[in-house]
Amino acid sequence: MTSSTTQALTHITGPIVLAGAGKMGGALLTGWLAQGLDGGDVAVIDPFPSDDIKALSARGVRINPLAAEVGAVSTLVVAVKPQMFRETGAMLRSFAGPDTLVISIMAGTPIKTISDVCGGKVVRAMPNTPAAIGRGITVAVAASDVSKAQRATTDALLRATGAVEWVDDEALMDAVTAVSGSGPAYVFLLAEELARAGVAAGLPPELATKLARATVSGSGELLHRSELDSATLRKNVTSPGGTTAAALEVLMGADGFQPLLERAVAAATKRSRELAK
Template sequence: MSEVGSRAALPASLVLVGAGKMGGALLEGWLADGLPGAHAAVIDPNPAPAMVALCERHGVALNPAEPGEPEALVLAVKPQGLDAAAAAVAALAGPGTLVVSVLAGKTIANLKDRLPRARAVVRAMPNLPASIRRGATGAAASLETSEAQRRTAHALLSGVGLVEWLDSEDLIDAVTAVSGSGPAYVFLLAEALAAAGVAAGLPAEVADRLARQTVAGAGELLGQSAEEPGTLRQNVTSPGGTTAAALGVLMAGDGLAPLMRDAVAAAKARAEELAG
């Protein structure tokens, strides 16, 4: 979706419930994409000082007494806080309201049970880089969600990065295992690479800086390049060279690929256990 198209699809009125790290990142993204502050309201019993300042700076209503029934209601509280939050805002979610949830593990059915008047519900799973607008989000919509409401949800979620729409909500657990938990896998790679550098004789602080920049730089290159990851890998691998020697270990039958499959499968299984 183009920047202009995204801005055009933003809702005329919006209530954000929960203004922690993810909620705050979303709000900053919407404001940057052109949502007028006067069109938004935030409900959070304990907003951080930075959130209070952001709302004041942009004219966003913070904990208004009567926010009214918005075009879009975005739930960004912690999963364990859903019951309390839903009880407080259920009256805001009318039949014409688009509900967007970024709560891990809470299904569309869970949300409808707690917001009985809601019809259009989008369940989304963003990840940590959303905090710097480089997130990856998987999303699934209830059958009652119209195409216009999907465009609105896309505009809201794309404020913090890439959005991939799923044909079935059942795929959300796989998204959780790949991109939801994925940043931790990358951070572990940086840790392991630095530790290997120390084992190879580098000072710890040098190994740490080199590993961090290598992972960050390779990630930026991957994001900017049109080439497939496999092609990029081949481009830096000279036959018989040092990279080829290392990849011979990582790409062995018991190397990185089967470990990653097992890791993603374990995360998916745990996500299925926690859903509800």
């Protein structure tokens, strides 16, 4: 993370309440503490906190305090599953005052719903699982009543686990969820199926898995580091009439990768919209 991010986090004043400390909520919390946020400024609300989360109490993080014990909350980060939100909403509302910044990372849950249930000034965000290693990307959209300072606080908290992009149109968030929120699963599936195809071509399973895993992760790192776009990197690997060209002829055909991925992203976008109902 950049030094400016660290500085921004150390200047955030609590208390911050994190509702839900699963994989994504836990990744955010770990990122905040690593970037210098005082654990004493954070309270975690989770009915079944993991041992790793419980251990953070040694750094001052409060686990499942009552709202009265926390006091006036500056920021409430909602990282519960969307299906659980309405069940837990009444309890979460006890932590949020009218001016509390409420950051939601729940898929498919619109700003209006979050505002109706929790109150506060709402920012809706969609991170992804590479946040666990500080390489995530999050897209955020703010309600019209979110202040410039609250937007800066949101940016600093989300940037602790990777890059942050802002949009003005909330309607884009369903497609964001389908591309970057769900996207890591598509990449993992590519590694899985590439290994399976290697086995079908005669490779021992262990070797096929190692080759597929290293190829996908290494190619991702090359894409991350290179200034070239993905299409140029692909072309650089592809010699005319060679083995890569033969494979790409299949993958880029009428029934190949592009139309299949379009349908997959469309299905995920549709599901994200359904979750809002």
